[in-house]
Amino acid sequence: MALTNQVTAAAATAPPAAGAGTPRRRRLFAREAFWGYLMILPIAVGLAIFYLYPIVRTLYFSFTEWGAFGGYTWTGLENYRALIGDEAARGALLNTLLYSFLVLLGIPLSIALAALLNVKGLRGVAFYRILYFLPVITMPVAVAIVWRWIYNGDFGILNFLLSKIGISGTSWLTNPDTALISIAVVGIWMTIGYNMVILLAGLQSIPPHYYEAAAIDGAGPFRKFFSITVPLLSPSIFFVTVLTLIQALQVFDLVFAMIMPTNPALPRAQSVVYLFYQEAFVANDRGYAAAIVMALLVVILVITLVQFRLQKRWVHSE
C-alpha cells in the first residue's frame, strides 16, 4: 500500500544509541525500555494477531486442500499447480493487468490537469480541486451503482448522449468486449483527482528560476514543459504510478458491484481479488484462494520492484 513510504522510513530510522555506560545511565535506559515496550504493546499484540500471524497462516493454507466441512489437509504445491492450469485464474490475472494498465492511462490526464491548475494567475483552483476530488472520497459501491446506471445499454444516459453525436452504444457492462474497459474508465474517474493533487504539489515545488533561465535562453512553452517540468516532476509521477498500480492490482469493489454473477462478461471482467473472494468465501475453497492471494502478492512485489529498478533510468533526482 505504501511502499514508497517505506523507503523514507528506512532512511529515517534513527541510528541506535550508544551502549549504556554508568550504572545510573543503565538504570535510566532500563526504565526507558520499560516505557517503550509498554507503549508499543497494544499495537504489537494487535498487529501480531491480525496481520503478522495471518501472513504466515495464509502461506500455510496455500499448501492445503479444504474439505466441505472445514477441515484441511496438506497437499504441497497442488494448489499452485492447479492455479497455473486454471483458465479462470489466468483470465483474472490478465484482466487485472489490463485493468491496471488502463487505469495508468489516467496519469497523463492528471499531469495535464495539474499543469492547467498550475497556470499562473488562475482563479478558482481550490474550487476545481474540490470537484475533482469528490470521486476520490465517495464510497466505491455507490460509485459503481451510479455508473451501472449510466452504462445501461437500454436507457443509460451514456448511450443517449452518444446517440446525439451519431454513435450507437452497446450494453457496456454485459458486452464482454467493453466491460473491463468500462470499469477501468470508472477507475480512472476515481483516481484522477487524487493523482492531480499530488502532481500539483510537485509542480508547485519546482523553483521558478528554472523557467526564468529557460525563458532567457528563448525556450518556448513546450520546450519548458518537456525539458523542465517533466524531469523535475518525475519523482511525483513515479510516486503516483507506483501507488496507482498497487491499488489497481487489488481492484475488487468496482468489479463486485458492477458485474453481477450472471453477467456474461464475468470471465472477461473478473479481477484476481474478485476471484479470490469467490473461491474463499463463496466456494469455501480456502486453500486454493490462499494460493491465489499469494500469487497476487508476488505479482505486486515483482511489478513494484521492477518499477523501482526502472526508476533510475527516468526519475530525476537532485
Next chain:
Amino acid sequence: MSDLLRTNRGAETAPAVAPVPPRGTRAPTTRNGVDRGPRARLWPVHLVLIFGSLIMVGPFLWEVLTSIKTMAESTQVPPTLLPEVLQWQNYAEVFEQLPFGTMFVNTVLMTIGRTLGQLVFCSLAAYAFARLEFPGRNAIFVAFLAVLMVPPQLFLIPQYQIMAGLGWLNTLQALILPGMFSAFGTFLLRQFFLTLPREMEEAARLDGANPLQIFWHVALPLVRPGLLALTILTVLWSWNDLLWPLVVNTDPLRMPLSAGLASLNGQYDTPFPVLMAGSLMATAPIIVLFLVLQRHFIEGIALTGSKG
C-alpha cells in the same frame, strides 16, 4: 541515551508542525516562467477545467436527479432531465428495502471504533518508535513495515478464521477489531513525532515526567495535524470499506452501509431510483464532512499517499 540528549538540528528553522504539501492557492509572485497573459487569456484553461469538472460531478448530479424520479420515468428514452413529479418516497422506500437505520448506526460505530483505536494505539507506538530507546526497536519496526508490503486481502482468511473461532461472526466487534490496529498509522504518526524539536520534551523530562506523561502532555498536542490526517484517512477507509464487512457479517442487521448497498444492488428487481437514493444517503455524511474539512481532507490524503 546520547541520541535523546542531542538537540534536534533542524529545530531552529523548522516549525513545530509536520510538513504539509503546498496549498492549491497560488502565491502572487511569478511562478513557472510564462510571465504574460492577463486574466482574459485564461478562459481556454477554464473551459477545459470546467469540462473536466462536468465529467467529475455529472454522475453525482445524474444520481440526484434519478433518485427523485419514478422507475418508469427513469427508464424513459429519451431521458427527462428534471423529474416530472418529485418522488421523495424513493428515499423512504430505501428504509423498507434495507434496515437502513441499523446499517447507518453500524457504519458509524465501526468508523468511530476503528478510528479511536488507531488514534490511541498508533500514537502510543509511534511515539515510542520515534523517541524511546529499547532493545529490538528497529527489528520490531521492520516487522510492522512488513505488514505494509502485503496486499490486505492476504490477511482475510485467517482474520475470518479468528473471528469464527471466537464465535464473533455477525457482531459489531468483528467489524471493528482488526481495523483498530494499523502499521500504516504508526508509521505516519512516527514521521510527525520525528519532526518535533526535542527541547520541550527534555524540559519535561528534567521535571521528572515519565515518557507516558511527556507523550500525553507535551508531544501529542504538537502532532495534531498528524492526528487529524490519520482520523480523516481512517474514517474514510472505514466508511467505504466493503470486503471485510462482506466476509464477516452476512446478517443484514449487522452490515454496514457499503455491504447493505451491495446486497441491494445485487437484487435483480431493485428499482434504480431507490438504489440511487440509498447510495446518496450512504455517501452524504462523508461528502458533507469532506466539504466542511476539504482542505484538511485533500492535504491529509495527499500527504500520506494513501486512500486507506
